[in-house]
Amino acid sequence: MKLSSIEFRAMQSPWRRWGQRTVELPLFRSLGLDVRDKDVLEIGCGSGYGAFLLNRLGPRSYLGLDLMPEQIERARQKYPGYRFEVGDATDLSGLDDASFDVVIIFGVLHHIPAWRTALNEIARLLRPGGSLFLEEPRGVDLRLFEALFRWGHPQSDFGLRAMEAHLGGLGLIIFRRLWTPLLTMYHIRKG
Numbered sequence: 001m002k003l004s005s006i007e008f009r010a011m012q013s014p015w016r017r018w019g020q021r022t023v024e025l026p027l028f029r030s031l032g033l034d035v036r037d038k039d040v041l042e043i044g045c046g047s048g049y050g051a052f053l054l055n056r057l058g059p060r061s062y063l064g065l066d067l068m069p070e071q072i073e074r075a076r077q078k079y080p081g082y083r084f085e086v087g088d089a090t091d092l093s094g095l096d097d098a099s100f101d102v103v104i105i106f107g108v109l110h111h112i113p114a115w116r117t118a119l120n121e122i123a124r125l126l127r128p129g130g131s132l133f134l135e136e137p138r139g140v141d142l143r144l145f146e147a148l149f150r151w152g153h154p155q156s157d158f159g160l161r162a163m164e165a166h167l168g169g170l171g172l173i174i175f176r177r178l179w180t181p182l183l184t185m186y187h188i189r190k191g
């Protein structure tokens with residue numbers, strides 16, 4: 001689902017970039033993120049700062065997808081050397097099965113009411129032995145945050161327990177998990 005205008009503005013802030021650069025990416029790396037010479041897909045890439053961080057690590061290829069054309073337009077303007085496309089995580093039929101080594105998500109599934117369908121698509125796109133790195137808030141924190149700040153997150157049954165149960169049915173194995181006060185971070189592997 002598209003972001004509300006308040007969240008859209010927050011996602012463009014220097015604080016968001018600071019968090020991605022100094023906290024989230026290093027934590028993903030501590031969980032085993034290694035994109036060197038890998039084919040990488042970022043889902044919900046926003047205005048492209050994740051692309052900037054990931055491309056510095058030497059992937060073989062990088063594709064950033066986001067539902068919002070205005071995010072992709074910004075990403076293309078800021079980082080013209082990287083590949084960005086408008087795309088919906090719940091329908092990635094334009095991408096071949098087993099075409100990525102690494103899929104990465106910086107806080108996006110809780111924006112997708114049909115998040116299970118997005119995970120099904122990711123399972124299809126990953127190569128055997130490939131890795132999914134994702135970070136998401138707990139459902140309870142999401143509801144509290146929404147009550148306090150009203151960012152307009154979609155109505156959804158998203159929660160970490162439900163997500164973990166769904167992953168199991170897709171043959172995606174939780175390899176490492178790290179709780180932080182805002183987000184829980186995962187390294188998930190396709191067996």
Ligand SMILES: C[S@@+](CC[C@H](N)C(=O)[O-])C[C@H]1O[C@@H](n2cnc3c(N)ncnc32)[C@H](O)[C@@H]1O
Pocket residue numbers: 001002003011016020043044045046047050065066067068071087088089090105106107108111112
């Ligand atoms: C909270 S923002 C995070 C953006 C960026 N990953 C970051 O960390 O700054 C969530 C992003 O997911 C995108 N999004 C929401 N639903 C989506 C979907 N179904 N498919 C792809 N992207 C989606 C939104 O447009 C938004 O850019």
